[in-house]
Amino acid sequence: MSKQLPGSQTGVSIETRKIIAEPPLYRVILHNDDYTSMDFVVNILVMVFRKPEGEANRIMLNVHKNGVGICGVYPYEVAETKVETVHSLAAENGYPLKCTMEKE
Numbered sequence: 001m002s003k004q005l006p007g008s009q010t011g012v013s014i015e016t017r018k019i020i021a022e023p024p025l026y027r028v029i030l031h032n033d034d035y036t037s038m039d040f041v042v043n044i045l046v047m048v049f050r051k052p053e054g055e056a057n058r059i060m061l062n063v064h065k066n067g068v069g070i071c072g073v074y075p076y077e078v079a080e081t082k083v084e085t086v087h088s089l090a091a092e093n094g095y096p097l098k099c100t101m102e103k104e
Contacts, residue, residue: 024103026079028071030063030086031098038064040095045071048085073104 028049030041038060045056049071063069074082079101090097 023075025073026076026101027073027104028079028082029100029102030059030069030071031100032063032067033096033098036090036095036097040090040093041097044086044089044097048082048089071099 030044041060041063042053042056045051045059046053049056051059051071059069059071071082073079083099083101086097086099090099
C-alpha cells in the first residue's frame with residue numbers, strides 16, 4: 001500500500017507492508033503406559049484427532065512399541081485443547097493415559 005506523506009510536495013511515497021508470521025506449531029504426543037487399553041487409544045485417535053482407523057492403529061502400535069507416538073501438529077491453542085480433551089476422556093474412563101505437547 002502506498003501513501004503520500006501529508007504536506008509532501010516532492011511526490012515521495014512510503015510503502016507500508018504488513019508481515020504476518022505463521023503461528024508456532026506444537027506436536028501432540030501420546031505416551032505408553034501399562035494400563036490404558038489399545039482399543040481406548042485407537043478410539044481417542046479417531047474421536048479427538050480425527051484419524052482414520054488404519055492410521056489410528058498405526059499410531060497406537062507406535063506408542064505401544066516405542067513408548068510415544070505423534071498424534072498431530074497444531075497451533076498452540078488447538079494442541080492444548082486436544083491434550084486437555086485426552087486427559088479428560090482418559091480420567092472419565094479410568095485410564096492414566098498421558099498426552100503432552102512440545103514445540104516443533
